[in-house]
Amino acid sequence: MFEEKIEEFEPIFYPKSIAVIGASTTSIKAGSVWVWALKTAGFPGSIYPVGSKSGCIADLEIFPNLRLIFGEVDYVIVAIPRQSVLELLDDCVAKNVKAVQFFTAGFSEMDAQQGYRLEQQMLEKARRGNLRIIGPNCIGVYCPEHKIPFPLVKLGESGSVGFISQSGGIAAKLVTIGIARHINYSKVVSFGNGIDLDAGDFLQYLAADPKTETIGAYFEGTRDGVSLFNIIKEVARSKPLVVWKGGRTEAGAQAATSHTGSLASSAAVWSAMLKQAGAIEVHNLEELTDTLLIFQQLKCLQGTRAAVIGGLADGGGGNSVAAGDACMENGLKVPPLSPETKRKLGELLGEVGSILRNPVDVSQAQFRGLETLFQSIDLVARDTAIDVILIQEDIDILLPIYAWKGLEEINDFFIELGSRQNKPIIVVLPHGSAESERMQIEQKLLAASVPVFCSMERAAKAIYNINQYSCWQEARQRKL
């Protein structure tokens, strides 16, 4: 599906050379920031800074004009005022550039008449010159595999999550959260006003891209709802598609209109459209990143019967109750464990001070050693009435009892259990006073493909979302 997009978008995500228009020897200019970002990230192709003042930036000579660059230029990043963009497009066409990304803002998003007219003139030039436009009013492409960063944002590891965004701010935020939480991207695109290439084109590309397994999207509006609906329908068939629609409230919608110059339509119709097309709708940045994370780590998850282990050492009682509520309220099931599992757990832990139904309180294991803790969790994980295991791990409580070494052993066990079981192990690490140890454990688990969340609610919501995709796929296949 959409295979033709791969070749078409090659110069956008894997250009051999990039020219940056609006570079200067002063490093605070947007163009200069881009040159430095590409250089620092280690972009493997040629970088050509272009600017009105001669000199050098990042050891690269600044060219006075695009046409004076000797070699071929695949891709152009533009950070000059809007008055000069038409002339620049003529240069791009003359130079046989494949795609141009405009960071330049001040078009239809700001000025509905004049800005729109200018966009139409740009589009006309691009069509005639056989070149594609990304933006304007956007930060363009992030492709860690080809060492293309966003300006002012670190380059993360290359991975399997693709993300498209109307907003540059949200695209950049996804990348930084991704670096913190091991959400690794194949490609991220901010397409701004999307006058030429827009959401639909990039969705089709990511659907075809062999490097991308899960797709996320942030929209504020669309110019052609019906076409977007049909594309989402097609794309969601091949890969999970997680969508956050901004501008759901009227206050939000007003900001959307002035932001990217598109009309925000009613929230109910958008929700219906996403559901109908088979996309997973999320409602905020946390839910978006949580859902992308769980898809990346688990690929798929079938069934919502959760075993909840509320506490590993002390303080398991109240936490277990609260954790059970959080799961149920977010659409998961917390069924009682089988009598067999219960009996064996009782033998291991003793009845006093334990809760052996579900949620499970295994805190009595602290008096019997880590091996008992591991055996208990293993028993719960083997129960056939359970699809997924959720473990609340409170570093503040575990650290004084087991010390750092014990903590490492516990988490090694989770990683080992997660890879041995075909049932996912999901860890909840609540914030507390031992934040630096908590973060170390989080990094360790995430790097080993164990999904980690900071609250039961967020974990439960993410599990619900990934399961929804399995249900939808199953229903669709039954129908075929």
Added chain:
Amino acid sequence: MVKSQNLLTEVESKALLKKAGIPIVEAKLARSKKEAISISNEMGFPVVLKISSTDVVHKSDSGGVKLGLANATQAGKAYSEILSSIKRAYPQAQIDGVSVQPMAAPGVEVIVGMSKDPQFGPVLMFGLGGILVEVLKDVSFRIVPVTARDAKAMIREIKGYPVLEGYRGQKPASIPALEKLIVKVSQFVEKNPQIRELDLNPIFAYSDKAVAVDARIILE
């Protein structure tokens, strides 16, 4: 503001819907008392008489609707009463006559409607009728074309779904009949882009079928 020439009467709306295979309680226009009686006789009692005028917005509030008329005498009397109360309430209204239709047995009330979204085009709405749709906004939407699977999902999506399954000994509504009706409405609006809005309100859902009791169509 809807111009009255864009608004089809109930009789006109139902005629179009019937042609499209959407189940409706058929209504005929009577232009005189005599005609009202003869149509009533032909349809069988009890019947319902309603004012037919695109200028009358609130039909029942202004005395324009008479339900459960058991015989020819009642039907004739109802015809005269409707005309005089409408002439009082809407002196300027242009009146086509009075529509006559059989009185449908009570069923679970649901609503199916269509409006056009500026970005996604025609959108169907489904909900339980009456207070649930107006106050609780317990409705679901799907974009046209609505497939059988979409219809199935949109019916199950509303919070009031258990009411359709037959809550506390109430007779259940036929979900397959509602699914079929929704798909037919989707096909109907797809084929008729000149329709701007449509309301089938109420539809009576029974254990074996679903029938639109009232209908209005607004053209572009």
